[in-house]
Amino acid sequence: MRAVERLCGLAAILLAPGCETPTLPLSPSEADLPYDFRLLLPVAVGDSAAADMFTFHWGLGATVPVLVMEASDPTRPSLAEALSDASAAWNRAAALGEVRLREAADPGRAGVLLVWADGPRAVRVPDDCVGPATSGAASTQGCIEEGRDEGGAPVKRLKRWPRADGDSTRIALVVTISSRPGTDAVRLRRLVTHEMGHALGILSHSPNPRDLMWSGLIPGDTLTRADRATLRALYHARRDLVPP
Numbered sequence: 270m271r272a273v274e275r276l277c278g279l280a281a282i283l284l285a286p287g288c289e290t291p292t293l294p295l296s297p298s299e300a301d302l303p304y305d306f307r308l309l310l311p312v313a314v315g316d317s318a319a320a321d322m323f324t325f326h327w328g329l330g331a332t333v334p335v336l337v338m339e340a341s342d343p344t345r346p347s348l349a350e351a352l353s354d355a356s357a358a359w360n361r362a363a364a365l366g367e368v369r370l371r372e373a374a375d376p377g378r379a380g381v382l383l384v385w386a387d388g389p390r391a392v393r394v395p396d397d398c399v400g401p402a403t404s405g406a407a408s409t410q411g412c413i414e415e416g417r418d419e420g421g422a423p424v425k426r427l428k429r430w431p432r433a434d435g436d437s438t439r440i441a442l443v444v445t446i447s448s449r450p451g452t453d454a455v456r457l458r459r460l461v462t463h464e465m466g467h468a469l470g471i472l473s474h475s476p477n478p479r480d481l482m483w484s485g486l487i488p489g490d491t492l493t494r495a496d497r498a499t500l501r502a503l504y505h506a507r508r509d510l511v512p513p
């Protein structure tokens with residue numbers, strides 16, 4: 270499942286290894302513990318470049334509306350059905366109501382867009398976003414700008430993606446599914462569930478091949494104890510990358 274860039278995402282900056290690039294497995298004793306959910310971002314240190322880790326999540330207790338744009342090809346499996354299954358899995362994992370995914374009934378309120386790579390697009394990449402190259406089975410992309418939190422402290426913030434006609438939206442993350450042959454409903458459900466993990470803020474990959482958020486090919490479509498624990502740990506962690 271996996272998308273291609275590790276961060277499968279956050280575009281610009283998110284450079285990360287591919288969602289289909291396996292990492293080394295952990296020992297069994299570590300298997301059920303939360304794994305690292307932070308995003309590795311390049312930063313400038315003086316005149317040189319370095320990297321730092323950033324934590325992103327939506328507000329604690331937030332509902333994240335996801336806008337779905339289906340393919341015009343009627344033989345293509347349904348993104349909405351895959352999202353429904355993915356949302357149910359992640360919503361169950363957020364046992365204390367940390368966050369909820371739901372399909373957006375109102376496109377104007379969506380925070381995440383779910384589309385096929387060859388399908389219609391409701392938004393375009395923000396002008397000053399360093400364009401991400403996305404490839405592979407799926408990706409989750411965002412663009413980052415410098416901002417201030419409620420207390421005036423500097424933070425990094427996801428940008429809103431404009432509509433093609435230039436009007437603003439509330440969309441901060443775009444999940445794109447490749448239209449490769451062989452993407453049936455089962456594979457699509459796995460891809461969308463994995464990418465929704467990124468969209469919720471798990472911006473790296475599990476080192477355990479059993480986990481849905483592993484970086485290699487996913488063996489199943491069930492969230493493991495570690496996937497669920499990671500989501501809960503994320504939403505109780507201090508964030509330094511915030512939604513628009």
Ligand SMILES: [Zn+2]
Pocket residue numbers: 270271272273274275276277287288463467474484
């Ligand atoms: Zn991934």
